Amino acid sequence: MLEAMAQRHRSTIESLHQESRDLVASLEGKLAWIENHGSKEECAQAIEELDALEASYRFHQAMLSHQLEKEVVRHNEYLGINLNDSTRGAASLVALSRRRSPDGFRSYLVKCRILAEDTPYLAERFALGELTESQAMAILGPLRDVNAEQRQEFDRLFSQNPDMFESQGTKQISETVQCFTLKYASDEQCKKTKKAEEGRYVKFRRGENCIHISGRLPVIAGTAMQMHLRQESFRIVKSGDSRTREQIKADLLTTYMLAGQPEKMPLKLNVGLIMTDKTLFVGEREPAYLEGYGFVPSQFARELVAGDSIDTAQNFQDLEGPPLEDYIKRLETFPELQRIYTAPGDTELVAMDSKSRVFPDGLRRFVRIRDRHCRTPFCNGLVDEIDHVVQHYLGGPTDVENAAGRCPSCNKAKESPGWVEVVALKGPHAIRISPLTTLSYVSKAPPATGAVHRTFPQLMHQSKWVQGFKHSLQQDSPRCGPDP
Numbered sequence: 001m002l003e004a005m006a007q008r009h010r011s012t013i014e015s016l017h018q019e020s021r022d023l024v025a026s027l028e029g030k031l032a033w034i035e036n037h038g039s040k041e042e043c044a045q046a047i048e049e050l051d052a053l054e055a056s057y058r059f060h061q062a063m064l065s066h067q068l069e070k071e072v073v074r075h076n077e078y079l080g081i082n083l084n085d086s087t088r089g090a091a092s093l094v095a096l097s098r099r100r101s102p103d104g105f106r107s108y109l110v111k112c113r114i115l116a117e118d119t120p121y122l123a124e125r126f127a128l129g130e131l132t133e134s135q136a137m138a139i140l141g142p143l144r145d146v147n148a149e150q151r152q153e154f155d156r157l158f159s160q161n162p163d164m165f166e167s168q169g170t171k172q173i174s175e176t177v178q179c180f181t182l183k184y185a186s187d188e189q190c191k192k193t194k195k196a197e198e199g200r201y202v203k204f205r206r207g208e209n210c211i212h213i214s215g216r217l218p219v220i221a222g223t224a225m226q227m228h229l230r231q232e233s234f235r236i237v238k239s240g241d242s243r244t245r246e247q248i249k250a251d252l253l254t255t256y257m258l259a260g261q262p263e264k265m266p267l268k269l270n271v272g273l274i275m276t277d278k279t280l281f282v283g284e285r286e287p288a289y290l291e292g293y294g295f296v297p298s299q300f301a302r303e304l305v306a307g308d309s310i311d312t313a314q315n316f317q318d319l320e321g322p323p324l325e326d327y328i329k330r331l332e333t334f335p336e337l338q339r340i341y342t343a344p345g346d347t348e349l350v351a352m353d354s355k356s357r358v359f360p361d362g363l364r365r366f367v368r369i370r371d372r373h374c375r376t377p378f379c380n381g382l383v384d385e386i387d388h389v390v391q392h393y394l395g396g397p398t399d400v401e402n403a404a405g406r407c408p409s410c411n412k413a414k415e416s417p418g419w420v421e422v423v424a425l426k427g428p429h430a431i432r433i434s435p436l437t438t439l440s441y442v443s444k445a446p447p448a449t450g451a452v453h454r455t456f457p458q459l460m461h462q463s464k465w466v467q468g469f470k471h472s473l474q475q476d477s478p479r480c481g482p483d484p
Contacts, residue, residue, distance in 0.1 A: 041438040048439075052129030059126040059136075065094045066112040111140035118151040119143070121159040131165070138170040142177040145185045154180050161452045167377030167443050175372075179295045180451040182287040193219060193300050219293060220304065227292040229253065234384065272369050275301050276449050286449055291369055359386045359398060370429065370445050371405035376414070377433065377441040381407030387414070389421050389431050401426050404443075428453045 034046050072090040082088040091105035115123050115136070126136045143151045157180070158164060165173050202215035217225065229252055233245040241248065275288035279298045288301035296304075359367070364386045374381040383405030390396030401423050406414070414421060416435070424432040429445040447453045 041436045044436055044439055051132065055129040055132045055136075056127060058133035059123070061098070062112045062115055062126070062133075062136075065090075065109060066116045068093060069109050069113070107141075107144075108137070110144055111137055114140050114143055114151060118148050119155040119158075121155045125158075125162075134170050135165065135168075135173055138173040139165070139177050142174060142181045146181050150181070150184050157452065163444075164452045167441050169373065169378045169380035171380040172373050172446065175294050176446070176451050179287050179289075179449075182295055182297055183285040185297075193297065219290065219296065219300075223290060223293040225253075230382075230384070272365075273301060273304060274369065274448055275305075279449075280305060289372075289449070359403060363398075363400060363403065366400060367403045367405050370400075370448075372446055373405070374407040374410050375404040375431065375443045375445070376406065376410035377443050379407060379410055381410065384408055385411045387411050389423050401429065404431060 031046065034042050038046065069087055069090040072088075072093065073086045076082045076086050076088065087106075087109065091109055092102045094109065095102035095105045115126070119140070122131075122136065122139060125131050126133075131139075143154060146154075154177070164176065168176065196216070197218040200216050200218055202213065205212040205214070216222075229249040230245075232252055233248040236243075236248050237245055243251070272291035273288055274291070275298075276284065276286055278284035279286045279288060280302060285298050287295040287298055290296050290301075290304075367386050368383045371383050373379065374383060385406050385408060387404055387406045388396040388398070389402045389404050392398065396402045404421075413419070414433075418436060420434045422432050424430040424442060425444075428447065431443050432440060433443055434440045444453070
């Protein structure tokens with residue numbers, strides 16, 4: 001009865017479900033055997049392959065959603081309705097077809113449009129199952145802020161650097177794409193950031209047996225508070241406190257609120273800002289990275305360093321000349337904001353090392369800034385612990401190459417029997433992770449600036465610094481034959 005009713009409401013188009021079942025049927029026997037008798041390696045490999053297969057289907061769903069939207073637009077134009085919103089109805093149809101709430105599906109259709117029309121290489125990677133739906137959507141989200149030509153430029157960059165998202169989680173992927181888009185949208189984004197700060201607020205709402213707090217804080221103040229509460233909660237837990245970290249953060253925040261206005265606030269602003277010298281001094285558009293927050297527009301970063309709002313009635317092209325004298329005078333007026341520069345012509349930070357087993361504070365901070373997110377592939381967790389890649393008891397040194405930032409759960413997981421990690425490259429820092437004997441992943445630290453790790457010759461300029469560096473390399477390298 002129910003099946004008959006369902007059939008009456010189906011369209012006359014032949015169902016794809018049976019065809020998909022026929023395709024899977026050939027795998028059923030093998031999958032059933034693995035599900036009951038498979039080893040760890042066989043189960044993990046099957047899960048990975050099924051995930052890639054699902055991603056391919058999700059790509060086709062995206063393309064079908066884009067086609068559905070175009071048909072809705074044609075239908076609305078034919079009837080002469082919804083002329084001010086020709087896509088009306090498309091999001092709801094897609095949501096119903098996917099058995100989801102329609103919330104967010106307008107945004108989803110915009111991403112599908114970009115995927116189909118502006119990013120052919122990304123679409124190819126998605127179709128092959130090399131990117132999951134969540135990863136593809138994380139790439140497409142920031143691309144909405146730039147025009148079609150700039151999206152196509154990003155797609156070409158991706159095609160030239162096909163491993164730029166290798167082993168990255170969705171948050172890291174969004175940050176990578178945002179680093180690219182901010183170069184084009186930095187002016188407008190800087191204005192939005194300032195406007196958002198004007199809307200700062202804190203609200204208290206009565207809940208069931210508690211009080212709910214919500215609010216909006218400026219970027220610097222909010223980031224500094226977030227980082228301070230995280231670090232302090234870790235320190236207190238390690239001292240033996242029985243409270244959870246979340247309880248400690250709530251107690252610390254309450255204490256600060258009730259402390260009145262002491263001469264010295266217990267919360268000290270201590271935030272790292274990674275930027276190039278050109279971004280700081282000559283108005284380059286390369287975004288800066290604010291520790292604990294993410295990428296910020298170059299103009300916003302310059303104002304943070306200057307400690308004051310900079311009058312920019314002129315555009316970025318006007319700033320390419322020598323900086324204004326009053327701007328130079330203000331560069332040292334914000335000493336609690338740490339400026340962390342990249343080496344001239346490179347995207348790597350300066351390294352350091354230690355002979356002790358425990359990572360010293362300076363080295364821990366360096367690794368936390370370098371890695372930004374947990375180095376376990378696809379993990380979106382923040383760096384809470386600094387760990388040896390090759391364990392210290394196995395002879396691993398306590399230096400920057402053998403260090404990796406991890407979240408607590410991943411730091412424990414890597415101690416599982418059979419889990420092997422080695423340093424694959426020192427610059428850019430990369431580690432090879434083998435959780436099982438047959439599976440291997442590469443985790444690469446993000447570039448200090450820019451969206452990708454560019455090759456060495458593309459970055460270097462014939463400056464005195466480069467000439468001296470080349471000279472030292474020639475002296476240190478062994479001779480392979482007679483001098484020319």
